[in-house]
Amino acid sequence: MADGRAAAKRPINPRLWLSGGWLLILVVAALAAPLLAPQDPLAQDLFASRLPPMWQGGSEPGFPLGTDSLGRDVLSRVLYGARIALLVALVAGSCTCALGAVLGLIAGYYRGWADVVISRLIEIWMAFPPVLFAILLIAVMGTGLTSIIVAIVVIDWTRFARVIRAEAMTQGAMDYVASAKVAGRGRFGIMIREILPNVLPTIVVLLTLEMGIAVIVEAILSFVNLSISTDDPTWGSMIAEGRAAIHHSWWVLVVPLITLFLTVLSFSQLGEGLKDHFDPVLR
């Protein structure tokens, strides 16, 4: 009815379509990597090393985006790298979001000692330099995908907790919360039914931002060789290898870099787009 009419009038948000489209392509590419990749991402062929991408002279069929100095196909490695990047983005992003949002909601709505404990925890946490913290954690836990995800969750939950706490405080002072209390709703019910829907847009924006951040963190850790094993194709390790070869084979650096850039940008834009899309006031 009323909202059906409003939804129909709504202009298509190009930000949502462009970012969502790129991420969809990426997800499909990651899932279908074994079918799409022209080569084995780990296969080395020293006779085919440093082949340029196909639009440049001297390229060979079967290596559309060229090869690195060990003769590994860049396109195949970027496709397989998307699997790791997206896995980290989804798992680390959601876990960080869940932990931070729950703690932030409790601190912001229940206040009292819960707020004191959580707020002090956030302050202590934020005094650690995050990258060193991550390196420290991985040094303790050992390298591997799980370690990266745990490190991201352990470090970045404060990003959610801080913002959601402030937001929950603002919402908690609104009259609709008093109104729900007069209606007889308990504190937990108010938090879930009244506060959470109003904090949700912020959570969505932060979640997608966090997914982008997770991709970057994974790339940084790969870049300094603290991610998963060096053989496995990750965008970060490709960028690290490409950096060494920048003078004679730029594509080894540029292809994963552009992919990374577009992915992180898409995550943040998706969040903004979704926030507008689900806001009944803007609708």
Next chain:
Amino acid sequence: MSEMLFEIRDLRLSFADLAHKPLFGAAPRIEVLKGLNFDIPRGDVIGIVGGSGSGKSTLGRAMVRLLDVDSGKIRFEGTDISQMDEVALRPLRRRIQMIFQDPMSSLNPRHRVATLIAGPLHLHGFDQITERVDFALSQVGLPLTFRNRYPHELSGGQRQRVGIARAIATEPEFILADEVVSGLDVSSQAQVLNLLEKLVSDMGLTLGFISHDLSVVRRLCKTTLVLHQGEIVEQASTQALFDAPQAQYTRDLLDAIPLPEVTPGWLD
């Protein structure tokens, strides 16, 4: 069953004055309600008036137990609710409802009208919720097509009607209306007042009507209670209070009502 719906005895309430909190030790308290005594008989429409900072909203919020009181008794149908915790209060919440000043902030912007009205009904275990929501909408004079609207899609007067529908849906005995027409334009004010008047007589409601606007109180309320700096200055039938105010503060308030002064011959 008690003749009096509410009996308030020596009600005291204070807030911590955090602005003057010493570095160590407790903040000083600001006394907002300084020992109030009054009764609200069943079926009464009582206006609670007073200037800004007189404690009238605090009194209202204490009566519906949105605030904890320091001491004193709030007896609702003979039961003291002043020290009850949230769980013990819950069954009583159905019978004591509240309408808020600003319907934009008192209606959750993420819920549709039907959800907003159905919320209290679900909590108190009502059946036939759809029918009850429709009935509440029809009682406040809103078309049923509004069920799926969001609060921001309504006008101020319509929003306040949703607030009223939400309050009456659980068939309460007492409704506290806190400055409910202050945010509305004059024609919406009149409509909402008419509606409240009609609901009071149709449903046998007891209404607490907090307002700073004496003309509105004069129109709607049977008795009036004047608050000044946390104390009751005067309580009387509205007629008596407006005809022969006893306290100086009441007289000052009445004198402050702007009345149109017509210069003879202004139309010529």
